[in-house]
Amino acid sequence: MHTTPQPDPGTPAAAAAPIAVRLSGVSKSFGSKPAVAELSLTLHAGEVFAFLGPNGAGKTTTLKMTTGLLRPDRGTVEVCGARLDAGDPGAKQPIAYVPDQPFVYEKLTGQEFIEFTRTMYGVPREVAAARLAELSRRLDMEDFLDRLCETYSHGMKQKVALAAALVHAPRVLVVDEPMVGLDPRTARITRDIFRELAEAGGTVFMSTHTLDIAELLADRIGIIHRGRLVALGTLAELRRQAATDGRLEDVFLRLTEEAAPG
Numbered sequence: 001m002h003t004t005p006q007p008d009p010g011t012p013a014a015a016a017a018p019i020a021v022r023l024s025g026v027s028k029s030f031g032s033k034p035a036v037a038e039l040s041l042t043l044h045a046g047e048v049f050a051f052l053g054p055n056g057a058g059k060t061t062t063l064k065m066t067t068g069l070l071r072p073d074r075g076t077v078e079v080c081g082a083r084l085d086a087g088d089p090g091a092k093q094p095i096a097y098v099p100d101q102p103f104v105y106e107k108l109t110g111q112e113f114i115e116f117t118r119t120m121y122g123v124p125r126e127v128a129a130a131r132l133a134e135l136s137r138r139l140d141m142e143d144f145l146d147r148l149c150e151t152y153s154h155g156m157k158q159k160v161a162l163a164a165a166l167v168h169a170p171r172v173l174v175v176d177e178p179m180v181g182l183d184p185r186t187a188r189i190t191r192d193i194f195r196e197l198a199e200a201g202g203t204v205f206m207s208t209h210t211l212d213i214a215e216l217l218a219d220r221i222g223i224i225h226r227g228r229l230v231a232l233g234t235l236a237e238l239r240r241q242a243a244t245d246g247r248l249e250d251v252f253l254r255l256t257e258e259a260a261p262g
Contacts, residue, residue: 026075050218096170102161121168154181
């Protein structure tokens with residue numbers, strides 16, 4: 001049995017908010033293997049959106065198309081009203097991306113890497129310095145920012161990558177497995193930062209396998225399975241679709257099982 005996502009009215013606040021991300025009929029294949037098929041999805045300013053799915057479902061491919069790192073075979077991607085394939089060099093300016101394996105330049109210090117990011121986005125030095133000071137304090141980075149990134153643990157790299165993404169105050173923050181490698185305190189602070197960004201009118205597009213985080217943080221949730229969107233809505237709406245009052249884990253398992261072929 002294949003499950004069809006219900007219409008996406010969103011919450012009343014989301015419905016009235018500006019559209020931050022619009023994917024329209026997006027498909028992407030790698031060779032003969034389809035990764036994402038005819039995906040249409042709208043995210044609004046002011047929301048944290050959790051994107052869930054089994055391994056290989058198409059989550060990371062979707063996130064990379066949203067940032068412009070991958071170009072869809074078919075369909076269009078718009079971020080803050082600009083199409084990423086329209087040749088506008090400023091179309092990616094509102095976006096920040098933190099991948100599941102945080103990328104930093106090993107031979108730079110954390111401070112130098114964030115400075116490199118600042119210059120790429122054209123953030124005034126004094127503005128970036130104030131933002132970094134606050135992020136460094138909250139993420140507890142003061143003790144290692146002046147060390148080479150090659151000496152960092154995964155968690156340290158994750159913190160620096162997140163700070164680099166936030167230093168230009170993105171309107172759309174795209175994060176893939178953001179809590180992996182973070183200690184409980186930093187994970188809590190990171191959740192707070194995501195919520196603050198949304199409350200300030202930004203959008204967080206978050207892929208995660210940590211269903212407790214999605215249940216706690218997300219305003220809306222999308223579930224992708226075998227490259228197709230099989231569920232979309234608030235947790236309450238997904239519970240109705242799955243016919244269960246259980247936790248998100250129960251909802252997720254039921255909806256992905258129903259969507260499996262056979």
